[in-house]
Amino acid sequence: MLLADRGTPRGGPWRQAVDHEVDGEYLRVWERPAHPAHPVHPAHPAHLTHPAQGRLALADQGRAVVLVHGFEESWKDWQALTRYLPADLRLFALDLPWRSGSRHLWADRGASTAWLERALELLPVRPDAVVAHSFGASTQLELLTRRAPGASVPTVLVAPVFRPHDQPVDARFFHEAIGRFRGVLADGLRAQLGPRAEKIPDDIVEAMIGKVRERVEPHGFLQFYVTLGRGPGLALHRIEAPVLLVSGTHDPSAPPSAIDALMASIPDVRLHQDPGLTHFCQLEQPAQVAEHVIAFLKATSPHHYAKEAISA
Template identity: 70%
Template sequence: MLLAEQGASHGVRWRLAVDREVDGETLRVWERPARTVGAPTVVLVHGFKEKWSDWSPLAGHLPGDGRLLALDLPWRNGSRHLWAERGSSTTWLERALDLLPVRPDAVVAHSFGATTQLELLTRRTGLPSAPTVLVAPVFRPHDQPVDARFFHEAISRFRGVLADGLRARLGPRAERIPEDIVEAMIGKVRERVEPHGFLQFYAMLGRTPELPLHLVSAPVLVVSGTHDPSAPPAAIDELLASIRDIRLYQDPALTHFCQLEQPDRVAQQVSAFLAEKAPYHNDEEAISA
């Protein structure tokens, strides 16, 4: 059912394709319809305190003939983050994917959403796994113990991500706003998100060292900044050593919110990966106009 329209990309408007309440949370799927029969369908999974429309800059640099499905998930911007009482982030992502009108040809996910998708890939071992792009994933390697130092570092990283996310969404406006006002805005964000939001972020970090990454059968591309603290070198090394079909693209110019701030560079890597791993197919599936 097509309920609304918002935004545009390559002259094609996004529209609300699914709007469903599931166990007390609203799950939505926004669609940019395909313009070419047989073009791949790509699902977009946003990160923590983000929203589906944060993918619009990247979508504008992706080929316009493919079908994009952007999920609107419970950890969206503005959430009270009580969703974890009714399931982990992986459970909620699986619920959202089950609402899709078609099986996706690929998944592109960012930050907290990327790690959630990675965890889901370790669980769905009996099903075909969609090629996945992990943009700036959050990951903790085995050799980092969960102690008081790690806890305080996690708080610092969480608050840093909140601040960077606000500045990324402000874009060029951030340079015109006095720094004290920006800091006050960041403080308001922290008031809304902590403590429930941090607890879910921390729980995710606590689970990543135990993920059975050897069970991931999907092709994986990791795109991140060389100096992104969310996935330090030890974490990247562990991902590369543990996942069978994985490749890495790192660029010192990429920020944690590179899908917003450097969408052209990210889109170039995503497009090349999809051309190889999720090419056009010849089925006769009807495409919405």
């Protein structure tokens, strides 16, 4: 049953398609239905509101792409990016238990991979691709190693949280992980505030960050730490899906050693790394991320796409 509508400038309006409770936790799916591709006439460049729209158009209708948000984020954090995606993509944004505002007790009822599998099972169609961010990207990465149903789905991992094998889990790593976790929480709040953050006094922003930490720690940090600890043991060589890594060169959640380890271990992998991308690039640099998502979708399933001219 469709429960609500949210406006969007691309495709149809966002609407809540699934609202499902499991052991006291809610799994929700938001959908942006596909709109048929419309040719762009060179005489009317105003039709291209965003640069990615019109570069690649789907030849068939409604290819399904699933969006998996990160820790202390929500499905809405994908809306900035989806404004740059073609209207003829059928988008599903998952609302998962590690959402913003959670007390993060969900791990008592299953690991993050179990919750993601449950959410994917609620989809009305088999996804053609998955785009996941940060903690959600790490969860999707682990799911790919298990060769579960749908494990061959092309996947974009945006700023994945990963620890290479050469970093021992010791007291130093524990303290560094706490610092990284708190940094991500702070950066995430500022990214979600967007331009509003510049109008809010610094002491108020710091107080807001403190409130988030008070709610999230310690349960949230424990899940973040467990995810980091499992990374080196993942059977990355078993991944059958094509994978694109998108990250910033200076993102502490995916340092160069971590990216190198992923590139060396995943069989079918490609990389876009840029010093201008932040950890929350899907919010802060959405056009650039969308461009690489579209190119990846074209490369992994070229028969779905037809090139269209771009007006100057």
